[in-house]
Amino acid sequence: MGHFTVFVLACFVGYMVVWNVTPSLHTPLMSVTNAVSSIVIIGALLQISSPDDLNRYLAAFAILITSINIFGGFAVPSACWLCSVNKGEQ
Amino acid sequence: MSEGMITMAYVLATILFILTLGGLSHQETSRRGNYFGMTGMAIALLATIIGIVTDNYALMFGCILVGGAIGFTLAKKIEMTQMPELVAILHSLVGLAAVLVGFGTFLDHDTVFTGIELTIHNVEIYLGVLIGALTFSGSVVAYLKLSAKISGAPLMLPGRHFLNLILLLAAIGYLLAFLGAAEAGNGMQQLMIVTVIALLFGIHMVMAIGGADMPVVVSMLNSYSGWAAAATGFMLGNDLLIVVGALVGSSGAILSYIMCRAMNRKFLSVIAGGFGSTGGSGGSAQASGSEADVQPIDAESVANLLLAADKVMILPGYGMAVAQAQHSVFELSRKLRDQGVDVGFGIHPVAGRMPGHMNVLLAEARVPYDIVFEMDEINKDFPKVDVSIVIGANDIVNPAAQEVPDSPIAGMPVLEPWLGKTTIVLKRSMASGYAGVDNPLFYKENTRMLFGDAKGSIDEILKYL
Numbered sequence: 001m002g003h004f005t006v007f008v009l010a011c012f013v014g015y016m017v018v019w020n021v022t023p024s025l026h027t028p029l030m031s032v033t034n035a036v037s038s039i040v041i042i043g044a045l046l047q048i049s050s051p052d053d054l055n056r057y058l059a060a061f062a063i064l065i066t067s068i069n070i071f072g073g074f075a076v077p078s079a080c081w082l083c084s085v086n087k088g089e090q
Numbered sequence: 091m092s093e094g095m096i097t098m099a100y101v102l103a104t105i106l107f108i109l110t111l112g113g114l115s116h117q118e119t120s121r122r123g124n125y126f127g128m129t130g131m132a133i134a135l136l137a138t139i140i141g142i143v144t145d146n147y148a149l150m151f152g153c154i155l156v157g158g159a160i161g162f163t164l165a166k167k168i169e170m171t172q173m174p175e176l177v178a179i180l181h182s183l184v185g186l187a188a189v190l191v192g193f194g195t196f197l198d199h200d201t202v203f204t205g206i207e208l209t210i211h212n213v214e215i216y217l218g219v220l221i222g223a224l225t226f227s228g229s230v231v232a233y234l235k236l237s238a239k240i241s242g243a244p245l246m247l248p249g250r251h252f253l254n255l256i257l258l259l260a261a262i263g264y265l266l267a268f269l270g271a272a273e274a275g276n277g278m279q280q281l282m283i284v285t286v287i288a289l290l291f292g293i294h295m296v297m298a299i300g301g302a303d304m305p306v307v308v309s310m311l312n313s314y315s316g317w318a319a320a321a322t323g324f325m326l327g328n329d330l331l332i333v334v335g336a337l338v339g340s341s342g343a344i345l346s347y348i349m350c351r352a353m354n355r356k357f358l359s360v361i362a363g364g365f366g367s368t369g370g371s372g373g374s375a376q377a378s379g380s381e382a383d384v385q386p387i388d389a390e391s392v393a394n395l396l397l398a399a400d401k402v403m404i405l406p407g408y409g410m411a412v413a414q415a416q417h418s419v420f421e422l423s424r425k426l427r428d429q430g431v432d433v434g435f436g437i438h439p440v441a442g443r444m445p446g447h448m449n450v451l452l453a454e455a456r457v458p459y460d461i462v463f464e465m466d467e468i469n470k471d472f473p474k475v476d477v478s479i480v481i482g483a484n485d486i487v488n489p490a491a492q493e494v495p496d497s498p499i500a501g502m503p504v505l506e507p508w509l510g511k512t513t514i515v516l517k518r519s520m521a522s523g524y525a526g527v528d529n530p531l532f533y534k535e536n537t538r539m540l541f542g543d544a545k546g547s548i549d550e551i552l553k554y555l
Contacts (some may be wrong), residue, residue: 003323003324003329003481005322005333006329006333007320007332007333007336008334009503010332010333010335010336010340011336011339012107013337014336014338014339014344015340015341015344017108017111017112017337017341018111018340018341018344018345019109019344020112020491021111021115022114022115022116022117023348023437023439023445023446023449023455023464024117024437024446024449024459024462024464025114025115025117025120025446025449026444026445026446026449027173027445027446027447027449027450028114028120028124028343028346028446028450029114029174029445029446030177030308030309030312030342030344030444030445031177031203031346032111032114032123032124032127032340033111033129033312033316033337033341033342033502034111034177034180034181034184034312034315034338034391035131036107036110036127036130036131036317036334036337036338037315037334037335037338038131038183038184038187039131039329039330039331039334039335040184040187040188040191040281040318040319040322040499041135041187042134042138042328042330042331042332042498043133043187043188043191043194043195043322043323043326043328043331044187044190044191044194045135045138045139045143045150045204046138046142046326046328047191047194047195048143048145048146048149048150048187048200049142049143049144049145049146050198050261051145052197052198052308052350054197055194055197055198056149056549058190058191058193058194058197059190059191059194060146060149060150060153061190061292062186062187062190062191062194062303063150063153063154063157064153064154064156065157065183065186065187066157066158066183066184066187067153067154067155067156067158067160067161068157068158068160068161068164068180068532069157069161069182069184069187070131070158070161070174070184070474070528071157071158071159071160071161071162071165072160072161072162072164072165072180072490073161073165073180073530074124074127074128075162075165075166076095076165076168076176076492077175084536087204
């Protein structure tokens with residue numbers, strides 16, 4: 001039950017925080033939430049030490065693909081912002 | 091590292107992730123937000139690697155390095171115009187990872203559950219795999235559509251609602267079968283079947299949605315990848331995963347809602363598919379004019395109009411992205427502003443192929459964000475506008491949404507450039523936009539058409555400024 005409580009609270013926090021995001025930042029929002037959702041790598045890391053071969057390789061592959069997402073997901077907004085911190089600049 | 095320390099690290103990571111999203115409320119704080127996110131991720135990773143992983147370090151690091159290298163190179167090589175498809179394909183990775191972790195957890199016989207706990211655990215695994223697979227296949231199709239590798243037109247199979255219903259019922263049915271089998275120590279077969287069902291459902295669902303509705307689809311898949319992560323958290327009893335998954339899930343859901351509201355359509359009707367291309371009656375019934383009825387103009391005259399204007403509004407659409415005209419557009423805005431003309435950009439919420447698409451393109455072209463406005467902010471200002479320039483946009487400036495009650499886009503909020511003195515529409519030809527709906531804007535008295543490629547036309551105008 002504790003997990004469910006946490007889940008509901010988190011949804012609520014998410015709701016409040018995301019409504020405040022200005023529309024011009026919606027694309028970085030999608031990119032960042034995508035990068036952050038690669039937190040599933042933790043799930044794979046929990047499996048990587050398994051003695052079972054199949055488990056280990058499933059987990060390894062999962063780690064690989066989520067790593068793509070982590071690095072890619074955070075690097076893209078950086079590229080966005082390199083250009084957009086341009087208030088007043090022409 | 092003790093349990094307590096790991097928990098502390100997770101709490102810290104969670105706080106940082108929330109601050110990351112919070113930082114996106116303003117341009118100034120958004121950069122900082124990105125760093126918080128990276129730090130949060132790093133802390134969570136370190137805590138898990140040091141505290142929980144006990145074996146196979148080499149394999150783990152190898153995968154992280156390879157994956158990281160691929161991700162990094164992808165991000166550096168990407169063009170801004172490819173953002174939508176990049177985001178789509180990244181979502182698919184999260185979905186796939188959730189499926190893999192789900193299977194891994196199912197095969198893991200370390201922790202043993204019994205009774206009701208076992209049932210709940212299995213339901214969580216089932217949901218994680220289901221949502222993950224759905225996200226994976228749906229995102230791959232979204233990627234293919236956005237990168238134009240397959241057609242943007244919706245695939246409307248006869249009886250598609252029936253097909254969706256069957257798949258849904260099958261998914262529920264197999265849940266029960268799975269639970270039964272899992273209790274007896276099996277269940278792998280059911281799990282694999284449900285994976286296939288979910289994959290098919292994902293493919294079919296996104297195939298049925300038209301190109302113009304893509305902003306909704308991308309945010310929806312964003313949301314699903316979050317729920318998949320949350321499901322993974324439930325099955326592993328990991329609060330960090332649950333919280334982050336819920337944050338991402340609600341973020342995507344809110345974005346989808348905003349997109350749907352901006353098109354004045356219900357979410358379910360978008361998902362059920364069909365709209366967003368020449369869907370049935372939309373095309374032929376509306377054709378009310380032809381090339382002969384519009385008033386063309388040339389670049390030099392446009393330049394003169396612009397120079398004589400006090401207030402100019404630029405309304406970009408997907409066509410600007412396709413023509414890669416954003417840099418020329420920036421040049422235009424800069425030259426006009428140097429001459430003392432008040433220039434603003436009006437962005438419709440669903441302009442482009444994903445939320446905030448136009449903003450990203452303009453940002454890349456170094457347009458200062460304080461002259462980029464959302465539709466709600468500037469729609470009332472159009473009566474004061476001397477010249478509006480519509481670039482590669484169609485449905486979002488279509489008065490039929492307001493004037494024609496049975497139009498496919500009826501009721502959709504649109505930008506209203508015709509209320510200004512003059513509207514210049516940059517278009518390649520008289521072909522209709524994605525909704526297949528004719529646009530009365532082109533035939534209005536105060537509208538002039540500048541035919542040609544968007545970038546070429548603007549470069550022409552620039553010569554005369």
